[in-house]
Amino acid sequence: MKKLALAVSASAVVLCGLAPAAFAQSSAQEGGAPTDAAAAAAAEVSPHTFTANVTLASEYRYRGLMQSNRRPAIQGGFDYAHSSGFYVGNWNSSISWLGDSNPKVSAPIEMDFYGGFKNTVTLAGLEWNYDAGVLQYYYPGDYPTGFTRPYTTELYVGAGAGPVFFKYSQALTNLFGFADSKYSYYADLSANVPLNFWDLTLNAHVGYQNVKHVNSASYTDWKLGLTKDLGKGFALAIAYIDTNAHKSAYTNSYGRYVGKATAWASITKTF
Structure with a gap:
């Protein structure tokens, strides 16, 4: 049952790259004329970007489903990006869904461990963003004999123009503990539209999770929300999240339906 973001995306959640940081310095000779070395230093731009993030969320939802049984979640990760478009990263979260099940x-x-390549290309006068990579979900812990491990590896590819982005992910392993579910897939259509007031962005998403050989486990999820840029690396997000997941497949051992609609909020700091 599980997961289906983040990440921070990229939409996004789950669910997107950061421009490389620039560093410049200059000096001047007596009389004010810059030296060749100073001019070169001023023009130098590092091709490497390192970032980190930490999030406190009202609960952890992934692909519409509860991951923390409606309890708050602490999340965070690290990312490296090269100006060529190559990137790798790690993202982590507190969860309870495995013990709840x-x-x-x-x-x-x-x-989560991921790596890939993203960039832009101009076609027919329109700038397109594209992204392709691999993502592994890992859940360290203790499992009883015979329990299907939830470890999942997905390949993904996505493309979009302007605020709209479509992403397709396919599992190369069983999907989040469903037996015989290799090659399950998730299709994600998202839009992040700047509203040009109060530094707000409108976030809209609809996704479809297909679970191979378990028809009752396939479902659609959707989200509508707002993100507020608070400055100094802080961002506040709120959203309404819902699914049409079947209760027969997505009710945990405590009798809680994990696909139930919810209001959700988070605050994130990026370093």
Whole structure:
């Protein structure tokens, strides 16, 4: 049952790149004329970008489903990006969904590892963004004998223009603990539209999760929200999240339906 973001995307959640940071310095000779070395230093731009982020969320939702049983979640990650478009990263979150589905499981952390390539290309006078990579979801912990491990590896490819982006992810392994679910896929259509007032961005998303050989587990999820840029690396987000997931497939051991609609909020700091 599970996961289906983030990340921070990229939409996004889950769910997107950062421009390389620039560093420049200059000096002047007596009389004010810059030296060749100073001019070269002023023009130098690092091709490397390192960032980190930390988030406090009212709960963790992924692809519309509860990951923390409606309890707050602490999340964070690290990213490296090269000016060529290559990137790698790690993202982590507190979770409870594995223990909620089977009390014999002790796996309170999700660790995601990803890498890929993203860039832009101009076609027919329109600038397109594209992204392709691989993502692994890892859940360290203790599992009872015979329990299908939730570890999942997905390949993804996406493209978009302007505020709209479409992403397709396909599992190369079983999907989040569903037995015999290799080659399940997730289709994600998202839009992030700047509203040009109060530094607000409108976030809209609809996704479809297909679970191979488990028809009752396939479902659609959707989200509508706002993100507010607070400055100094802080961002506040609120959203309404819902799904049409079948209760027969997505009710945990405590009797809670994990696809239930919710109001959600988070605050993120990027370094």
